[in-house]
Amino acid sequence: MGDIQKLVIDGKSYVLLSEEDFEDLIDGLKADAIMARVAAGEETFPHELIKELSESDNPMRIYRKYRGMTVAQLAEAVGISQPHLSDIENNKKAGSVDVLMRIAKTLRVDLDDLVVWNQEDD
Incomplete structure (x- = not known):
């Protein structure tokens, strides 16, 4: 100084x-x-995870793997079928807001963290 x-x-x-x-x-x-x-306990994420998220269009899969969960485990925790979760994760189905909120809660992330925003939509 x-x-x-x-x-x-x-x-x-x-x-x-x-x-x-x-x-x-x-x-x-x-x-x-x-x-x-x-x-105070706020979670931080490692650089590798942030880098992977920035390079991917599938944050749900990345967070699921980071939490050490299989598709079957996440589907069971959220209360939906494994094929339904797989379709959501692979962008074959959008998933209702309620289901996405339950997924976000289970993965301990914000709903916004799971949604890939198209820059053209802004």
């Missing part, structure tokens, strides 16, 4: 620091907030 100057203008105290030091300070505060969430 560079030089920090203390100033008084119209009776109010101010601190003057470089823009780079200010940005470092903000980055540190954001990092502290993130680490506090992690310390």
Whole structure:
């Protein structure tokens, strides 16, 4: 951190620091907030998983495998048939919002994490 100057203008105290030091300070505060969430139990994902998700159009399969579940295990946990889940996972069927919400809950992810958004739809 560079030089920090203390100033008084119209009776109010101010601190003057470089823009780079200010940005470092903000980055540190954001990092502290993130680490506090992690310390409180918020789940983090490994880089390899994030990379795989970014390169795939099938996040459900990736999260299912990450959780160590087979199609049969996830289908049973969600309360649907294995072929139905397989069709949803392979984009042969869309799956109802209710079923997708149950899948997301079982995989411990947000519903948005399972949906691949088409950029042209925005």
